[in-house]
Amino acid sequence: MAHTYSNLLIHALFSTKTRKPSIEAEIRADLFAYMGGIIGNLRAKPLLINGPADHVHLLFRLPPSLPVSDLMEKVKANSSRWIHERWPHRSRFAWQTGYAAFSVSESNLKDVKAYIANQEEHHRKVTFQEEVLAFLKKHGIEYDRRFVLE
Secondary structure, three states, X not given: OOOOOXXXXXXXXXXXXXXXXXXXXXXXXXXXXXXXXXXXXXXXXEEEEEOOOOEEEEEXXXXXXXXXXXXXXXXXXXXXXXXXXXXXXXXXXXXXXXXXXXXXXXHHHHHHHHHHHOHHHHOOOOOHHXXXXXXXXXXXXXXXXXHHOO
């Protein structure tokens, strides 16, 4: 798309299935790097990927030609497959069905990066469920509690 300019910053998060703490320290760095590679291969730009044992936060710049849903589908499917292939004993690893994604303004980028970088400390005080509900409320997103916490 010639003469198209954008700065589409997205903060997305999703959990492991049933929030099982299955992103152990031994796979975390490799998994996050692999996810960054998937994002880059889709012509998006990964800025930061981090999370504790039961969920992941992604911060990336999205090209205008790529829907968020396509990127999320590919990141989740390919990373799950990769885990199964690389660590066959993790055959039960899975991501939750959905995800949450929020736009980020350039003026808030530094704060969002700090928030994502500080996930281990943050989740000593706040659960993933509490975090997601707070984001949904902050962004004025209507939700059905039955599906948010699946």
